[in-house]
Amino acid sequence: MTRTPFTRRRLLQSLSAGLALGPLASLSALAQKPVPPAPPSLRGLFTADEMHSAHQLRELALRDNRSYEMLERLTTEVGARLAGSEADLRAVNWAVDFMQSLKLDKVWKEPVQYPVWERISESASVISPFPHKLQITALGHSISTPEQGIQADILRVADLAALKALPAGAAQGKIVFIDHKLRKSSEYGDVASGRSRGASEAARKGAVALIIRSVGTDSHRLPHTGVMHYDDGAPQIPAAAMSNPDADLLNRMLQRGQPVRLDLRLQTRSAPDFTSYNVIGEWRGTELPDEYVLIGGHLDSWDPGTGALDDGAGCMITAGALDCLVRRGIRPRRSIRLVFYANEEQGLLGGKAYHAAHQQEISRIQAASEADSGQGPVKRLRSYVRPEALGIVRQMQEVLAPLGVAAGGNDGHPGPDMGVLRDAGAASFSLDMQADDYFDYHHTADDTFDKVEPARIRQSCAVYAVFAWMAAQSPLHFGSGPALKKS
Amino acid sequence: MTRTPFTRRRLLQSLSAGLALGPLASLSALAQKPVPPAPPSLRGLFTADEMHSAHQLRELALRDNRSYEMLERLTTEVGARLAGSEADLRAVNWAVDFMQSLKLDKVWKEPVQYPVWERISESASVISPFPHKLQITALGHSISTPEQGIQADILRVADLAALKALPAGAAQGKIVFIDHKLRKSSEYGDVASGRSRGASEAARKGAVALIIRSVGTDSHRLPHTGVMHYDDGAPQIPAAAMSNPDADLLNRMLQRGQPVRLDLRLQTRSAPDFTSYNVIGEWRGTELPDEYVLIGGHLDSWDPGTGALDDGAGCMITAGALDCLVRRGIRPRRSIRLVFYANEEQGLLGGKAYHAAHQQEISRIQAASEADSGQGPVKRLRSYVRPEALGIVRQMQEVLAPLGVAAGGNDGHPGPDMGVLRDAGAASFSLDMQADDYFDYHHTADDTFDKVEPARIRQSCAVYAVFAWMAAQSPLHFGSGPALKKS
Numbered sequence: 001m002t003r004t005p006f007t008r009r010r011l012l013q014s015l016s017a018g019l020a021l022g023p024l025a026s027l028s029a030l031a032q033k034p035v036p037p038a039p040p041s042l043r044g045l046f047t048a049d050e051m052h053s054a055h056q057l058r059e060l061a062l063r064d065n066r067s068y069e070m071l072e073r074l075t076t077e078v079g080a081r082l083a084g085s086e087a088d089l090r091a092v093n094w095a096v097d098f099m100q101s102l103k104l105d106k107v108w109k110e111p112v113q114y115p116v117w118e119r120i121s122e123s124a125s126v127i128s129p130f131p132h133k134l135q136i137t138a139l140g141h142s143i144s145t146p147e148q149g150i151q152a153d154i155l156r157v158a159d160l161a162a163l164k165a166l167p168a169g170a171a172q173g174k175i176v177f178i179d180h181k182l183r184k185s186s187e188y189g190d191v192a193s194g195r196s197r198g199a200s201e202a203a204r205k206g207a208v209a210l211i212i213r214s215v216g217t218d219s220h221r222l223p224h225t226g227v228m229h230y231d232d233g234a235p236q237i238p239a240a241a242m243s244n245p246d247a248d249l250l251n252r253m254l255q256r257g258q259p260v261r262l263d264l265r266l267q268t269r270s271a272p273d274f275t276s277y278n279v280i281g282e283w284r285g286t287e288l289p290d291e292y293v294l295i296g297g298h299l300d301s302w303d304p305g306t307g308a309l310d311d312g313a314g315c316m317i318t319a320g321a322l323d324c325l326v327r328r329g330i331r332p333r334r335s336i337r338l339v340f341y342a343n344e345e346q347g348l349l350g351g352k353a354y355h356a357a358h359q360q361e362i363s364r365i366q367a368a369s370e371a372d373s374g375q376g377p378v379k380r381l382r383s384y385v386r387p388e389a390l391g392i393v394r395q396m397q398e399v400l401a402p403l404g405v406a407a408g409g410n411d412g413h414p415g416p417d418m419g420v421l422r423d424a425g426a427a428s429f430s431l432d433m434q435a436d437d438y439f440d441y442h443h444t445a446d447d448t449f450d451k452v453e454p455a456r457i458r459q460s461c462a463v464y465a466v467f468a469w470m471a472a473q474s475p476l477h478f479g480s481g482p483a484l485k486k487s
Numbered sequence: 488m489t490r491t492p493f494t495r496r497r498l499l500q501s502l503s504a505g506l507a508l509g510p511l512a513s514l515s516a517l518a519q520k521p522v523p524p525a526p527p528s529l530r531g532l533f534t535a536d537e538m539h540s541a542h543q544l545r546e547l548a549l550r551d552n553r554s555y556e557m558l559e560r561l562t563t564e565v566g567a568r569l570a571g572s573e574a575d576l577r578a579v580n581w582a583v584d585f586m587q588s589l590k591l592d593k594v595w596k597e598p599v600q601y602p603v604w605e606r607i608s609e610s611a612s613v614i615s616p617f618p619h620k621l622q623i624t625a626l627g628h629s630i631s632t633p634e635q636g637i638q639a640d641i642l643r644v645a646d647l648a649a650l651k652a653l654p655a656g657a658a659q660g661k662i663v664f665i666d667h668k669l670r671k672s673s674e675y676g677d678v679a680s681g682r683s684r685g686a687s688e689a690a691r692k693g694a695v696a697l698i699i700r701s702v703g704t705d706s707h708r709l710p711h712t713g714v715m716h717y718d719d720g721a722p723q724i725p726a727a728a729m730s731n732p733d734a735d736l737l738n739r740m741l742q743r744g745q746p747v748r749l750d751l752r753l754q755t756r757s758a759p760d761f762t763s764y765n766v767i768g769e770w771r772g773t774e775l776p777d778e779y780v781l782i783g784g785h786l787d788s789w790d791p792g793t794g795a796l797d798d799g800a801g802c803m804i805t806a807g808a809l810d811c812l813v814r815r816g817i818r819p820r821r822s823i824r825l826v827f828y829a830n831e832e833q834g835l836l837g838g839k840a841y842h843a844a845h846q847q848e849i850s851r852i853q854a855a856s857e858a859d860s861g862q863g864p865v866k867r868l869r870s871y872v873r874p875e876a877l878g879i880v881r882q883m884q885e886v887l888a889p890l891g892v893a894a895g896g897n898d899g900h901p902g903p904d905m906g907v908l909r910d911a912g913a914a915s916f917s918l919d920m921q922a923d924d925y926f927d928y929h930h931t932a933d934d935t936f937d938k939v940e941p942a943r944i945r946q947s948c949a950v951y952a953v954f955a956w957m958a959a960q961s962p963l964h965f966g967s968g969p970a971l972k973k974s
Contacts, residue, residue, distance in 0.1 A: 021799060076739045079619045087618075131574075132566045132793070220707055221792070228657035245935040249793075252563045252936075305708070306619070331856075445622060445708035447737075448732040 037471030044475035062464035067320030082118035083343035084099040099281040109277035116271035149265035172206030185435040200234035213247035218440035298344030305447030314371030321464035332472035353415030370415025374438040375462030386479025425485035427478035531962035548949035552809030570830035571603035586768040596764035632933030636752035659693030687721035702733035705927035792934030808951035819959035831833030838904025850968040857902030861925040863947030869895030873966025910917035912972035914965035
């Protein structure tokens, strides 16, 4: 392999000569020549040759539009993929065919069980002081209202903490309105707690229903759905979200000092047992094939949109990254496993099922990193590895730096579905994505393919390609096992 | 009246001293001292004192937030105002109370007749090749589909011209899909022709329904409604619009070369006779009170939003401008008349009724200018006056120039409802507004108060206040009458 720097100009010449379509000489060599053994030292680092190859891979992947094209296919040919719906299994079948088309070494499904929840109809209006129709959506797992709806005055609270602080009976007969505005993506966890836990808190104060300000950063009449849970022992009341402009309207009415009365109508359907699948593909490593780097996203989406950003993007960023290696025959030392998880949205069911099926192999997971924050670009690399591997992590970041990826700490988290693996001791990586507009579209009808920008998704794909290859090629084990297990 | 320049700094000092709440000395003098007679020459111009007062008025109005507050009231206390609906008359009653609260000299209603059209339900989905729900809305005046819907393949045409060019029978049994994208506001008239006239054109080619790409510049899942008309003699077929992302989706399906089959379901209601009202208020002039400057907007809106930009903004920009004079007791030579028109959206019915009732007084209309392009800011002043008055127009633009208002030609148009007055010979002004985002929200559920920016609406109010005062104070008649009549 030549050590001559493979400059941007030479790369572009190669690309324009059509070489990008077939294996490039220098990279295909990686796949064919015997892999040198990993340096024995615990302080091992990538060789200069390996670093050179990683730089080349970054530049190649950055010019590859496959993730975008794959996402176009998923959002067009499948669309919305609500867990437990007819579209769930249609998506699984599509995903199996899709992974097989990538020519991975192995593609398989693993079953995941969960209940069905579906919306049938939803509407709300202000009855007084001023009649208005509201744009609302039922929260996932909400029960129905009576068919004739619930008519009651609203009681506004600023957030979940304010609701908890109310005296007993303070919401008797009311529809509690949690008015917690999501101002930036970093507040999501805090603000979403009102969505997931508000209904039971409100019910304990005597409320007859919950309606929340959408957990979204936009100002459009498209409400944001999302999952909620009923606490054992608390009365179950219906729960919905209204769009941000509708919440603003209610505030303007409340400022006039008059009671605001709503009519809320939700019809939903639940059923106990549904079987779906995690869809999994593997590209075998050359030297340590039983160790693997785990990447992927979740295949399910909420029903109003087509799950382009949440999480079609994550699935296809990681699929594109792996495809970038497979098409060129590039096999690193360890395997790379791509998982499209079932039902993340309603409780990380696919992630939990994967953990249950694979809990004996935590030490074989070299690194885990799910993509589930939209289309990118990736802005920072954080790891969760044994200290001896931090030199390798620094080399990874060095390769990614030209893409705008900053170095982060060793506090990385692998994403929602893989979180349970980290808790069990799996080395993990956060490829933190820019999320400035992610919560504009999240869980709304607006989560559609037109929001995807090719340049953003190309960068994310390139970052995942470099990450996956370097993690799988690493001369060091990242330390998955009891030592990394969450105490 | 002192000629000392009333500098911005002194003005701000006055405002901070609370003087803005009461009549300012220099402007109230305008209201109280005898108005000097207009110069006799046809080449008359504003005096230096009048120009000074106009500059002062501009600065005062620019700091006045009343238009914004008035619009908050209309959109909160009334909301959607579909012509012919229950909300139409509720809006009229609200508007009468509102105008009376402004303490104008006279407030009255004039009847306007039109049929009722209302949507009951609307839905559509792609049946094949890939099932998807679509976000659609019935076009105003569309008939219903059968209750079980219409199931048919789509025939895509680029625009209305392409539809017209099809051979006879080319759309037999199809749902015609007009895929004409609105890229910028200046194309609105051309693109909207597909909405207003597409159904009859499609029916003549054998189509069973029409569905169009929304006439909007946004990329959200909120379809844009709007009026359509059936030609006499053509078969009547149902007509709807889908959101831009849905139209993009259909295109992606069509690119795969397979037929795309839809299920379209619309239920609408029509009734023959409805009586609503133009709501009119007048502020009497001192010297020529039977001549008047006509300003206003249309009170009706489409039903999905609350008509904040279309055209609550126009109503309240002009109401705020007049209020800026009234609160300070400033009476120009001529009267100023504020009209909130009924039912602009479904065929300029209020404008036509106003013309019918006032066609004998065209020469008494000193100038007409409706605001119906959103919240502004106003970017250009165009007139339609006799040549002798162009010097006055130049003086008006000179006062408005610090607000960013450029000089335009003498080809001005007074807006949709007042267009018929211009055709009949009324001198007219275009206060052309920036419309870069207007067609993002136009005729959608997203036309709500949160989209209104106080600084933009303040500028528009200031421009209308200066325009209305200068036009009413003008030493010259602008020439309304037979000489300006459209031949």
